Amino acid sequence: MTAHVLILGGTTEARALATALAARPGLRVTTSLAGRVSAPARLEGEVRVGGFGGADGLGAWLRDARVDALVDATHPFAAAMSTHAAQAAARTGVPMVALRRPGWSAGPGDVWHDARSLPEAAELLPALGHRVFLTTGRLGLGAFAHLTDQHFLVRSVEPPDPPLPPHTEVLLARGPFTPDGERELLRTHRIDVLVTKDSGGAATAAKLGAARELGIPVVVVRRPAAPPGVPSVADVAGVLAWLDGVV
Incomplete structure (x- = not known):
């Protein structure tokens, strides 16, 4: 049985995740892009471009495309998309994880x-x-x-x-x-x-x-607050480990 993973992309980490998942047997991988960049870099797996129409539209897409797992790998400042994703996942029961690279911290000499x-x-x-x-x-x-x-x-x-x-x-x-x-x-x-x-x-x-x-x-x-109740991992390896537990 093939499991369908939807990646909400647009980041370097999302591209790396698509490559890693496309190499795994038994997985169908779709990466969704907002369409704000006119010439995005090539992605492994399937690609869709454009918005979903809010949480309701994304929820309908998750059901229609029979998505088994949702990965929010959008930019850390894409707060509206992350919120819609969390709402859609909660309504449809699709497991969701957020892939968030660690933020920056000031060090000695920084002002x-x-x-x-x-x-x-x-x-x-x-x-x-x-x-x-x-x-x-x-x-x-x-x-x-x-x-x-x-x-x-x-x-x-x-x-x-x-x-x-x-x-x-x-x-x-x-x-x-x-x-x-x-x-x-x-x-x-x-x-x-x-x-x-x-x-x-x-x-x-x-x-x-x-x-x-x-x-x-x-x-x-500084980054906006993440939607409550959504687990977060820092890298592609963290997503792969999470997927092993839900797919």
Whole structure:
């Protein structure tokens, strides 16, 4: 009997999980992507693109596709999707686990300022610097649009959505990034404050080390709370062990 696993993807870990599961006999693997990236990297197994229509739509899809296990491997800041997934899993009785890479922690020499949201991060900036390296992705940048005294270097994979701050330079790039490259970028653009989401992982962590070395303060937007009642694992191996117990 073939078991069907649905991965809510969009992360490096989701891609690695799809590869691992596709190599296992007796498993059908489908990865769902939101469709926000125009040219996603190739994935093993089946792929669907686009939203489900909230928790009800996802629940219907779980039933219709006869899904046996659901893995939420979305970005740590995809709070709405994670909430809908938890609700759909609870309503349908489909076992669910969240794959969440560990967040970042400040170390010796780091000058970090925590923020609970992008608007709160924007409030901190006037007191911290004037040349801002903004690496929070292409969505939600309107939270900074009222800051007219700062110059922003915005890095994202896809062009950011307006509105943007009036003094903005856009850099389109996809990680992983190197320590040498990040140091050079910060120096070249004369960055004096960095803003990032607590995405975790190694692909984009080099900027934090570069900021530490150059004495640049970092505003870290902390993750939203995870949906209650959903078990969480830190890596692909954790998901595989969990699946062995439910499938």
